[in-house]
Amino acid sequence: MSTMYILVAAVVIVVIMGIILGPIFARRKRSDRFHDKFGAEEYDRTVETAGNEKKAQKELNERQKHVESLNIRRFQSKSASVIRLIGPQSRENLSTNPRRRLKRRTT
Numbered sequence: 001m002s003t004m005y006i007l008v009a010a011v012v013i014v015v016i017m018g019i020i021l022g023p024i025f026a027r028r029k030r031s032d033r034f035h036d037k038f039g040a041e042e043y044d045r046t047v048e049t050a051g052n053e054k055k056a057q058k059e060l061n062e063r064q065k066h067v068e069s070l071n072i073r074r075f076q077s078k079s080a081s082v083i084r085l086i087g088p089q090s091r092e093n094l095s096t097n098p099r100r101r102l103k104r105r106t107t
Contacts, residue, residue: 027053034060 031053035043038060050056 030057037064 031043034057038046043056043060046060047053047056050059
């Protein structure tokens with residue numbers, strides 16, 4: 001009987017350790033992922049600004065969702081050539097619909 005009690009006590013201790021250490025390791029792993037994704041400097045600055053890691057991670061997630069919602073695409077080589085040719089003052093006007101604005105300038 002005493003062997004059974006020792007075995008049950010060992011299992012209970014392992015389960016309790018898992019319950020205590022699981023969230024700690026999960027939080028650490030999540031923090032490491034944010035470090036890798038946003039860079040150590042940006043992550044640390046955001047943690048300092050937000051006050052704690054949880055708030056900073058929430059803010060960084062919101063930033064990532066915002067960036068993903070934007071319609072960002074690469075310039076084709078033709079587009080880049082046109083932008084270089086039109087000059088810096090006109091570049092500001094290309095933000096919403098570059099083709100329409102270019103047609104308007106050339107006509």
